[in-house]
Amino acid sequence: MDYKYIEQLMERYWNAETTLEEENILRTFFSQKNIPAEMEQWRPLFTYTGRIAGRRL
Amino acid sequence: MKRISFQADVLPLKNELFRLALRITLNHAEAEDVVQETMMKVWSRRNDWDKIASIEAFCLTICRNLALDKMRRMDNQVQTLEPGEDAEDSSYAANPEEQTVQRDRIALVRRLIDQLPEKQRSVMQLRDMEGKSYRDIADIMGISEEQVKINIFRARQTIKKEFTKQEKYGL
Numbered sequence: 001m002d003y004k005y006i007e008q009l010m011e012r013y014w015n016a017e018t019t020l021e022e023e024n025i026l027r028t029f030f031s032q033k034n035i036p037a038e039m040e041q042w043r044p045l046f047t048y049t050g051r052i053a054g055r056r057l
Numbered sequence: 058m059k060r061i062s063f064q065a066d067v068l069p070l071k072n073e074l075f076r077l078a079l080r081i082t083l084n085h086a087e088a089e090d091v092v093q094e095t096m097m098k099v100w101s102r103r104n105d106w107d108k109i110a111s112i113e114a115f116c117l118t119i120c121r122n123l124a125l126d127k128m129r130r131m132d133n134q135v136q137t138l139e140p141g142e143d144a145e146d147s148s149y150a151a152n153p154e155e156q157t158v159q160r161d162r163i164a165l166v167r168r169l170i171d172q173l174p175e176k177q178r179s180v181m182q183l184r185d186m187e188g189k190s191y192r193d194i195a196d197i198m199g200i201s202e203e204q205v206k207i208n209i210f211r212a213r214q215t216i217k218k219e220f221t222k223q224e225k226y227g228l
Contacts, residue, residue, distance in 0.1 A: 016210035041162035
């Protein structure tokens with residue numbers, strides 16, 4: 001799979017240039033289970049993972 | 058306008074409120090208290106519900122204010138959200154060593170988010186995790202849209218810069 005598009009979006013994201021729709025794409029991307037290692041570290045920016053997400057009140 | 062029901066419109070917001078409260082207080086128990094207090098406060102204002110444009114924004118505003126109060130009382134001890142168990146899943150990492158590096162990177166980003174000033178943390182939470190518009194965030198936080206954008210920009214820039222710095226010079 002080609003991650004160029006996601007990389008471009010991330011570049012724009014850092015500069016606060018992304019629209020809500022584009023950030024939705026990033027959120028969807030980062031909620032996938034398998035993403036490339038070089039992207040993995042940015043997961044906490046977009047998702048609540050592990051026990052926080054699964055937490056019930 | 059549709060009549061607001063506590064059961065159908067307010068209760069389902071619990072998890073979203075919890076995430077915001079947690080982002081601000083950085084403490085699970087305190088965040089749970091904040092959600093409970095928010096629910097009580099929202100309920101006590103039920104006579105005003107008809108006049109509210111967005112019950113969700115209304116609840117988030119109350120939640121943020123209660124969380125801020127709590128933080129002030131908590132004496133602002135520096136804490137970090139615990140890394141979740143998800144960190145195990147470093148799909149593409151080939152060996153245990155690489156997996157450890159990957160886990161450290163994720164932990165670092167989490168720490169960097171937690172270390173941002175509260176306003177930046179809250180805008181990031183509402184924008185990047187909850188997917189809210191600048192306008193909605195401005196309403197919830199009682200600041201201008203311009204201020205929201207500035208805070209988002211600063212938060213993202215800081216995380217990127219600090220991450221690169223720490224990667225370069227070691228953790």
